[in-house]
Amino acid sequence: MSGGAAGAPKPLPSSGPKSLREMPHPLATSSSEEMGPALTPSPDLLLPRSIADKDLSLPNGTPVDTSSPASSSSLLNRLQLDDDLDGETRDLFVTVDDPKKHVCTMETYITYRVTTKTTRAEFDLPEYSVRRRYQDFDWLRNKLEESQPTHLIPPLPEKFVVKGVVDRFSEEFVETRRKALDKFLKRITDHPVLSFNEHFNVFLTAKDLNAYKKQGMALLSKMGESVKYVTGGYKLRSRPLEFAAIGEYLDTFSLKLGTIDRIAQRIIKEQLEYLVELREYGPVYSTWGGLEVELAEPLEGVSACIGNCCTALEELSEDMSEDFLPVLREYILYSESMKNVLKKRDQVQAEYEAKLEAVALKKEERPKVPTDVEKCQDRVECFNADLKADMERWQNNKRQDFRQLLMGMADKNIQYYEKCLTAWESIIPLLQDKPETK
Amino acid sequence: MESAAAEPSDSRPREEAAEEKEEEEDGDGAAAAPRSGPPPAEQPPAPAAATMEDCLSKKIEITVSEAEKRTGRNAMNMQETYTAYLIETRAVESQNEGQCSPVDSLWRRYSEFELLRNYLLVIYPHIVVPPLPEKRADFVWHKLSADNMDPDFVERRRIGLENFLLRVASHPVLCQDNIFYSFLTQEGGWKEMVNETGFQLKADSRLKALNATFRVKNPDKRFTELKHYSDELQSVISHLLRVRARVADRLYGVYKVHGNYGRVFSEWSAIEKEMGDGLQSAGHHMDVYAASIDDILEEEEHYADQLKEYLFYAEALRAVCRKHELMQYDLEMAAQDLTSKKQQCEELATGTVRTFSLKGMTSKLFGQETPEQREAKIKVLEEQIQEGEEQLKSKNLEGRDFVKSAWADIERFKEQKNHDLKEALISYAVMQISMCKKGIQVWTNAKECFSKM
Numbered sequence: 041m042s043g044g045a046a047g048a049p050k051p052l053p054s055s056g057p058k059s060l061r062e063m064p065h066p067l068a069t070s071s072s073e074e075m076g077p078a079l080t081p082s083p084d085l086l087l088p089r090s091i092a093d094k095d096l097s098l099p100n101g102t103p104v105d106t107s108s109p110a111s112s113s114s115l116l117n118r119l120q121l122d123d124d125l126d127g128e129t130r131d132l133f134v135t136v137d138d139p140k141k142h143v144c145t146m147e148t149y150i151t152y153r154v155t156t157k158t159t160r161a162e163f164d165l166p167e168y169s170v171r172r173r174y175q176d177f178d179w180l181r182n183k184l185e186e187s188q189p190t191h192l193i194p195p196l197p198e199k200f201v202v203k204g205v206v207d208r209f210s211e212e213f214v215e216t217r218r219k220a221l222d223k224f225l226k227r228i229t230d231h232p233v234l235s236f237n238e239h240f241n242v243f244l245t246a247k248d249l250n251a252y253k254k255q256g257m258a259l260l261s262k263m264g265e266s267v268k269y270v271t272g273g274y275k276l277r278s279r280p281l282e283f284a285a286i287g288e289y290l291d292t293f294s295l296k297l298g299t300i301d302r303i304a305q306r307i308i309k310e311q312l313e314y315l316v317e318l319r320e321y322g323p324v325y326s327t328w329g330g331l332e333v334e335l336a337e338p339l340e341g342v343s344a345c346i347g348n349c350c351t352a353l354e355e356l357s358e359d360m361s362e363d364f365l366p367v368l369r370e371y372i373l374y375s376e377s378m379k380n381v382l383k384k385r386d387q388v389q390a391e392y393e394a395k396l397e398a399v400a401l402k403k404e405e406r407p408k409v410p411t412d413v414e415k416c417q418d419r420v421e422c423f424n425a426d427l428k429a430d431m432e433r434w435q436n437n438k439r440q441d442f443r444q445l446l447m448g449m450a451d452k453n454i455q456y457y458e459k460c461l462t463a464w465e466s467i468i469p470l471l472q473d474k475p476e477t478k
Numbered sequence: 479m480e481s482a483a484a485e486p487s488d489s490r491p492r493e494e495a496a497e498e499k500e501e502e503e504d505g506d507g508a509a510a511a512p513r514s515g516p517p518p519a520e521q522p523p524a525p526a527a528a529t530m531e532d533c534l535s536k537k538i539e540i541t542v543s544e545a546e547k548r549t550g551r552n553a554m555n556m557q558e559t560y561t562a563y564l565i566e567t568r569a570v571e572s573q574n575e576g577q578c579s580p581v582d583s584l585w586r587r588y589s590e591f592e593l594l595r596n597y598l599l600v601i602y603p604h605i606v607v608p609p610l611p612e613k614r615a616d617f618v619w620h621k622l623s624a625d626n627m628d629p630d631f632v633e634r635r636r637i638g639l640e641n642f643l644l645r646v647a648s649h650p651v652l653c654q655d656n657i658f659y660s661f662l663t664q665e666g667g668w669k670e671m672v673n674e675t676g677f678q679l680k681a682d683s684r685l686k687a688l689n690a691t692f693r694v695k696n697p698d699k700r701f702t703e704l705k706h707y708s709d710e711l712q713s714v715i716s717h718l719l720r721v722r723a724r725v726a727d728r729l730y731g732v733y734k735v736h737g738n739y740g741r742v743f744s745e746w747s748a749i750e751k752e753m754g755d756g757l758q759s760a761g762h763h764m765d766v767y768a769a770s771i772d773d774i775l776e777e778e779e780h781y782a783d784q785l786k787e788y789l790f791y792a793e794a795l796r797a798v799c800r801k802h803e804l805m806q807y808d809l810e811m812a813a814q815d816l817t818s819k820k821q822q823c824e825e826l827a828t829g830t831v832r833t834f835s836l837k838g839m840t841s842k843l844f845g846q847e848t849p850e851q852r853e854a855k856i857k858v859l860e861e862q863i864q865e866g867e868e869q870l871k872s873k874n875l876e877g878r879d880f881v882k883s884a885w886a887d888i889e890r891f892k893e894q895k896n897h898d899l900k901e902a903l904i905s906y907a908v909m910q911i912s913m914c915k916k917g918i919q920v921w922t923n924a925k926e927c928f929s930k931m
Contacts (some may be wrong), residue, residue, distance in 0.1 A: 289749055296746040303738045310735055314728035321721045328714045331707060334896045338903050345907075439753050443931040446760070450925035454918055461914035464907050471904045 133157040134229045134244065136222035139214045140171075149173050150214055152221060156244045162236065168245050174199070176249055177221055183239040184228070185377075190426035191234060192381055192434055194227035195373035196220070197366065212358075216366050223370070227437070233426070274390030280424070286431055287382050294375035301368045304360060311357045315350060322346035341467040352459035359452045367445050371438070378434070385423050392416035534653035535644060539568045540662065542640035545632045546585070561632055562587050563639055567662050584665035588613070591639060593672055594661050598652060599794075600677045603801040604884035605652060606891040608645035609790030611638025617782065619723040621730060621775070630776075634783055641787070651887070687800050690807035697806050698881055704888065705799035708792045715789040719782060726775050737768030756931035763924040770920070774913050781909065784902040788895060795891065798884050805880055809873045816866040823859040826852055 138153040156168040177196055184193045197220035207213060228234045246252050279287075322343045329339030395413045544564040552558045562585040569579045591610055598607045615624045615631050625631065643662070646652045657675065660668050743761030747754040 292749050293746075296742055296749075299742045300739070300746075303735065303742065306738075307732065307735050310728065310731040314725070314732050317721060317725045317728050321718075321725050324714060324718045324721060328711075328718065331710050331714065332896075335899055338900055342903055342907070439931060442753065443756075443928060446928040446931070447925050450921045450928055453921040454925065457914045457917035457921065461911060461918065464910045464914065468904065468907055468911075471900060471907060 131159045132229050132235060134225045136218055136225055139218050141209060148209070150209070150217075152218055154225065154244060162241055163245065165245075170244065170247065170249075172243070172249070174217070174221075176243065177224065179249075179253060180239060180243045181224075184234060184237060187237060187239060188234055189381070189384055190423040191231070192374075192378050192427070192430040193234070194224050195370055195377055196224055197370065198373070212362055216362050219363075220366060220370060231430075231433075274387060274394045276386045276390040277393055279386060279389075282428070283382060283385065283424075287379065290375045290379050290382075294372050297368055297372050297375070301365065301372070304365055304368065308357050308360055311353060315353050315357070318346060318350050318353070322350065337473075338467075338471045341470045345463045345467050348463040349460045352456050352463075356452055356456040360449070363452075364445065364449055367441065371441070374434075381427065385427055388416075388423050389420050392420045533648050533650060534659070535648040537570055538647075538662075539566075539570055540640070540643050540647055541566045542636050542643065543583075545636045547627070548587075559627070560587050560589075561627070561635075563636060565643070565662060582663060584663070586661070588635070588639075590661070590669070591642065593669065594658065595642075596681075597657055597672050597675070597677050598646070598655070599797065600681045601655070601675075602651060604798060604880050605649070605887050606791065606794045606798055607652070608642055608649070609787060609794055610642050611635050611783070612786060612790070617719040617723050617786070619727040619730070619775075621727075630779075634779065638783060638787070650890075682801070682804055687804050690804040691800065694803045694807040695810055697803050700885070701799045701802045701881075705796055705803075708796040708799065711792040712789060712796075715785055715792070719785055719789070722778075722782060722785075726778060730771055730775060733768050733771035735768075736764050740765035740768070753931045756927045756929075760924045760927035763920050763927065767917075767920045767924075770916055774909070774916075777909055778906075781902060781906045784898070784905075788899060791891075791895065795888070798888065802880060802884060805873075805877050809870070809877050812866065812870050812873055816863065816870055819859055819863050819866060823856060823863060826856050826859070 133156070135155045136152050137155070139150050140152075142149055142151060151171040151173045154168075154170050154172050156163070158166060174196075178199060181193060181196055184191075197217050228237075228240055234240065242252050243249065322345075325339045325343035325346070329336045329343065332339060392413070395416050399410060399413055542563050543566050546562050546564070547559060548562045549557060549559050564583055564585055566581050566583040568581045588610075595607060595610055598605070611634070614626060615628070618624050646658055652658060657668075657672055660671060664671075740761040743757045743764065747757035747761070750757060
C-alpha cells in the first residue's frame with residue numbers, strides 16, 4: 041500500500057485483536073481515551089480539511105464525528121512490532137465457548153456462551169455472558185453488512201451442512217464451529233468501526249435477542265434503513281488501479297486457496313488409506329511372533345511400534361481436518377464477501393460519475409456543485425477510505441493468520457514424526473537384546 | 479499283527495546343538511556335528527564337515543559382480559534374451575603376504591544356478607539348502623517393475639545370487655562339494671559334469687513324497703512340528719510381504735501429493751509481497767519432501783528381500799521334513815513287507831492259513847501244491863526274509879543317521895534364522911528412524927520458512 045507522508049507504513053504485527061485497536065479509523069467515533077495513531081490512506085483520497093468542513097454522514101444517515109484527525113506524525117508512533125500487546129490498550133474482550141445442546145419439541149440446536157469483558161462507555165456493565173446460537177451470529181453478520189456496507193465483514197462458518205454426511209452434533213464439528221465463531225467475533229472486536237456497531241453491542245449484551253431482532257425489523261420498515269443505495273444499473277467508467285488490483289489479487293488468492301484446500305484434502309485421504317494398510321500390517325508381525333521363540337519379543341515389539349505410528353497418524357489427520365481445512369475455507373469465504381464489497385464500491389462510484397456527468401450536461405447550474413452530487417462524492421471517498429483501511433488491516437491479519445496456520449501444519453507433521461521416531465528408537469534395545477540362555 | 483522291527487524315529491533332542499553362534503553372516507558356527515557317514519546318495523565319501531576355519535568362504539572371496547544382457551539360442555533353437563551374471567573368485571591371502579591374488583571369473587545364468595541348487599537338494603536331502611532369489615518379481619508395489627529385465631530387478635537378483643553363493647560357501651557340509659566348487663571355477667563343461675552325476679535319477683518323485691506325507695504312521699514328532707512351523711512361516715511371511723507392498727504404495731502416494739504444495743505455494747507467492755519469500759522457499763521444501771520417498775522405499779526393498787529369503791528358506795526346511803517322512807514311510811513299508819513275508823513263510827510251513835491270500839485261494843481251487851513246490855517257496859521266502867531283515871537294518875540306520883544329521887543342520891539353521899531376522903528387523907527399525915528424522919528435518923525447514931512470512 042502506498043505510504044503516507046512521514047515514515048513508511050510498517051507492517052502491522054500479530055493477527056487479530058491487539059494490533060487493530062491502535063488504529064482508530066479516521067472517521068471513527070472518538071474514543072474517550074487515546075486517539076491512537078491513525079492509518080493513513082493515500083492523501084488523494086483522504087481530505088482532512090474537507091472532512092472537517094463538510095457535513096458528512098455515513099450512507100445510512102449516521103453523522104460522523106470528525107474530531108480525530110488523521111495525522112501523519114502519529115504514524116511514527118505506530119505499533120511496536122512485538123506480538124504481545126499489553127492488555128491495557130484493549131478495552132473489549134469477547135470469547136465464544138461452552139457449547140450446549142438444546143433439545144426442544146420443534147428442533148434440536150446448539151448454543152454457545154458469549155462472554156464479554158469491557159471498560160467501554162458504550163457498555164452499561166463491565167461483564168456480560170449470554171448464550172447465542174448460529175442463527176444469531178448469522179443475524180449479526182447480516183446486520184453488520186447492512187449497516188456498515190463500506191467495511192469488510194468477517195465470514196461465518198458455512199451455514200448449511202449436508203445432513204447425513206456430517207454429524208451436526210459431533211464433538212469435532214461443534215468444536216470446529218465454535219472456533220470459527222470465536223474468530224468471527226474477535227475480528228469484529230478488533231475492528232475500530234465495527235466493534236462500535238450498535239447491533240454488535242446488543243448481540244453481546246441482550247438477554248433476549250429475539251425481541252430486539254423483531255423490533256429491529258419493525259424499525260427497518262419504518263425508517264427505511266435500507267442500504268440499498270447500491271442503485272445498480274450505473275456503469276463504471278474506470279476502476280481506480282488499486283481497487284482493480286485488489287480485485288485481481290482476491291481472484292487469484294481464492295483460486296490458490298481452493299487448490300490448497302484440495303491438496304490438503306487429498307493428503308488426508310491418502311493418509312487414511314495408508315492408515316488402513318498399516319492397521320493390517322502391524323498385527324501380522326504379532327502373528328509371526330506367535331510362531332517363534334527367540335524372535336517372539338522382537339516381532340511383538342515391531343507390531344506394537346507400528347501400532348503407535350498408526351495412532352500418531354490418526355491424530356495428524358484429525359488435526360488437519362479440524363484445524364487446517366476450516367481456516368482455509370474461512371478465507372475463501374472472506375474473499376468472496378470482499379469481492380462483493382468491491383462491487384458495491386464500484387456501484388457507488390458509478391452512481392457518482394453518472395450524476396456528475398448529468399450535472400455537467402445541464403449547463404444551467406452555476407459552478408456550485410449541487411449537494412446531491414456532493415453527497416455522492418463524499419460517499420465514494422468514504423467508501424474508498426474505509427475499504428482501503430480495511431484492506432490493509434485484512435492483508436496484515438491474513439499474513440499473520442496464514443503464518444500461524446502453516447506453522448501449525450508444519451508443527452503437527454513434526455510432532456507426528458517425533459512420535460514415530462520415539463516409538464522406533466525405543467524398540468532398538470529390545471531388538472538387540474540377547475537372550476540369556478537358550 | 480506283529481510288527482517288524484521298524485524302529486520309531488529317534489526323538490531324543492540333539493545335545494550338540496547349543497554351540498555359540500558367531501555374529502557374522504559368512505562364518506558358520508561349529509554347531510554342525512560331523513556326519514556319521516556319507517548320505518545315502520552316491521556322493522564320494524566326504525571328510526567330516528568343515529569347521530568354521532575350513533569353510534570355503536574363508537578361503538576364497540566370492541562376488542557376483544556384474545549382470546549383462548545376452549541373446550542366444552535356446553534348446554529349441556529359438557532366440558531368447560537372458561541375463562548372465564559374472565562370478566568372481568579370489569583366494570584370500572593371509573596378511574603377511576600382502577599380495578593381491580588374481581581374480582578368476584566366469585559367467586553363469588540363472589538357470590545354471592537353479593541346476594546347482596537342484597543338485598544340492600538331491601544330494602544333501604538332510605541339509606536346509608539355501609534358496610535362490612525369486613525367479614519372477616513378486617510382491618511388487620506399483621512403482622516397481624514386475625519385468626525380469628528391469629534393471630532394478632536384475633540388480634536385486636545379482637545381490638541375491640551372491641548371497642546364495644556365500645551361504646553355500648559358508649555351510650560346513652555344502653562348501654566341500656566338488657560340483658559347487660566347479661560351478662565357481664570351471665566355466666566350460668560344468669553342466670555336463672553335473673548331469674553325469676546322475677543326480678536326477680535319485681530325486682524322489684513328488685508323488686511319492688506326497689503319498690508318504692499322508693500315510694506315514696510314526697514320524698518323528700519334531701519333524702512333524704517343524705513341517706507345521708515351516709508352513710505357518712511361509713504363510714505369515716507371504717502375508718507380511720503382500721501388506722508391506724501395499725503400505726509402500728500408499729506411503730508413496732502420501733509423499734507425492736505433498737509435491738503439489740510446492741507448485742501452488744510458488745504460484746501464490748507471486749501475488750504476495752511480504753509472504754512471498756517464505757511461501758516460495760517452503761514450497762521448495764515440500765518438493766524435497768515429495769522426492770525423498772523414492773530413496774526411502776528403495777532401501778526398504780532390501781528388507782523385503784531379506785524376508786523373501788526366509789520365505790524361500792521355509793520351503794527348504796519343509797523339504798527336509800518331507801524327506802524324513804519319505805524315509806520313514808519307506809522304512810514302515812519295508813517293515814510291513816517283511817512282516818507279511820514272515821507270515822507267509824509261517825503259513826506255508828505250518829499249513830495254516832491265517833490270512834486271506836489270492837494264492838491261497840487259487841491253490842485251494844486248483845489243487846494243492848506239492849511238498850517240493852512248497853519247500854521251494856519257503857526257501858525263496860526265507861532268502862527274501864533274510865534280505866529284508868538286512869535291508870530293514872540298514873534302512874533303520876539310514877533313518878537314524880538322517881534324523882541326526884538333519885536335526886543338526888536344522889539347529890544350525892534356526893540359529894542362523896534367528897540371527898538374520900533380528901538383524902533384518904534392526905535394520906528396518908533403523909530405516910524407519912532415518913525416515914522420521916528426514917521428515918522432522920524437512921518440516922522444520924518448512925516451518926522456518928513459514929515463520930518468516
